[in-house]
Amino acid sequence: MTRLRSKRLWGGAAVVLALAAILWLYLEASAARSMTDPDTARKLGQPIPVRTAYVTEAEIDAVIGATAVTIPSELANVRIGPSRGMSQNSPVSDIVVKHLHIQEGTYVEQGQVLVEMEDQVIQEVLKQKEVTLASAKSQLEFIKEQTPLNKRIRELTLNSAESGIKFRTEDLENRKFVHEALAKMNRDKAASFFEFYDSRARLSQARFDLARADTDIQLAQNQFRVGELTDKRDLAKAQSDYEVARIEYELAKRDVERARVKSPLTGFVSKVNVVPGSVVSVTEVLAQVVKLDPIHVRLDYPQERLDDVFVGQKAEVILDSFPQETFVGSVIRIHPEVNPNLRIVPVIVELPNPSNRLRAGISGYARLHKARKAVTVPELSLMQQQGKTVVFCVDKGRARVREVQLGSWSQNGFHEVRQGLTPGEEVVIHQSNFYKNYGKLTKRDSYLMDNDLVNTDWRRWARRD
Incomplete structure (x- = not known):
């Protein structure tokens, strides 16, 4: 009996303790509920418990994606090309294809002969230019030899004219003396009348000869001065004629070489437009060669992320033909114009392709990385209000609604x-959900409103301290 009573007492005590514990939990829950009830807190002027985080500045790795397609790094349209001797108006404006050494897909090296043209007319033109060059060279050599001789001849002519005028001057003096002597003798009847008139005629002849000698020396002096300029002119003309002939010969020689059309770069023949026997003009495209090492990738880069792309930036490219591989390259060119309809800007990435494994026209996807510092917040702090992004920022114990502008990075x-x-x-x-729909709910339904007092010591009100 005593045992049974003892058991009943212990059982009653256990029930009382259990009820006390339940009552304590209820009171604690009620206190916590009262503490977290915004309406109660506002009525009592108490802060509303909230959990917060700090705005941080972090080093982020911004990743920008864009669709991509591979394109040749270089493309060359192969033509004969016009020249002075080969133009649309020249006798060799239309040329016949003699041999074709390529087909579409052929791998060619830079300088390799792709097409050979009929060159008989061009060879004849070259021979003609060669003869003209030889003639101009001979004429130049003749002028060079003749120039010093002309100078010597002019010097001799001038010396002869100077000697002649000296002789004629002395002869005139002598004739004057003889004439005066005969005139006196004639008056004294010591000389005949005919001797007197003969001396007079000789005196006139001496005067005439002196005048002619004076003219000769003037001509010789003028020729001495002008002759040197004439020699320089003739030499310059001969040199010019030689240079023109030499250039014409080199052009004709080049035209012969151009009849063997060579590849301007190393790559693959992507297009062939002629066959042997075709008649082509000098401006017609004979073939097309593309370079695939390195290969380029054109990205349709979003215009909203222009601040995050720069030349030299690392890029990762995944191509549809090789979905399990990632090819790494770098940005080499950014197009200066944005496509306003598609809202993209073409960006060119260069990839190494030593084995020419990658071909042009493969579509894919590219990722560009840019490490930079950024201000970040937890995504749980962001809300939408009337089309704007806002947060509750704690300022002096109060929650303030503040509009923010988001960046593109999220991770x-x-x-x-x-x-x-x-x-x-x-x-x-x-x-x-009250926070996320802030501004769409009534004040009664909103947990937190602008300018509310808040308690950020979440460990205390959550009973975790």
Whole structure:
């Protein structure tokens, strides 16, 4: 009996303790509920418990994706090409294809002969230019030999003219003396009348000869001065004629070489437009050669991310033909114009392709990486309000609604903020639908409103301290 009573007492005590524990839990839950009830907190002027996080500045790896397609790094349209001797108006404007050494898909080296043309007329033109060159060279050599001789002849002519005028001057003086002597003797009847007139005629002849000698020396002097200029002119003309002939010969020689059309680059023949026997013009495209090592990838890069692309930037390319491989290259060119309809800007990435495994026209996808510093917040702190992104920022114990501008980076539950927040600020994080729909619900239904007092010591109100 005593045993039974003891058991009943212990059982009653256990029930009382259990009820006390339940009552304590109920009171704690009620206190916590009262503490977290926004309406109660507002009525009592108490802060609403919230959980927060700090705005941080982090080093992020921004990844930008874009569709891609491979294109040749170089493309050459192979032509004969016009020249002075081979143009659309020249006798060799139309040329016959003699031999074709390629077909589509042929791998060619730079300088390899692709097409040979009939060159009989060109060879005849070359021979004619060669003869003209030889003639011009002979004429130049003749002028070079003649120039010093002409100078010597002019010097001799001038010396002779100077001697002649000296002789004629002395002769005139002598004739004057004889004439005066005979005139006196004639008056004294010592000389005949005919001797007197003969001396007079000789005196006139001496004067005439002196005048002619004076003219001769003037001509000789003028010829001495002008002759040197004439020699220089003749020499310059001969040199010019020789250079023109030499250039014409070199052009004709080049035209003969151009009849053997060579590849301007190393790559693959992508197109052949002629066959042996075809008559082609000098401007007609005979074939097309593309270079695939390195190969280029054209990206349709989104215009919204222009700040994140630069020349030299690393790029990862995944092609549809090789889905299990990632090819690494770098940006080499950014197009200066954006396509306003597609809202993309072409960006060129260069990939090494030593075995020419990659071919042009393969579609795929590319990723560009850019490491940079960014201001980040937890995604749980972001809300949409009337088409704008806002957060609750804690300022002096109150929750303030602040509009922010988001960046493109988002990873591991954090999102980049471009404007509106600075590192070190405190923002409210949430998991409640009330937060996410802030501005769409009534004040009665909203857990947190602008300018509410908040308690950020979540460990205390969550009873975790």
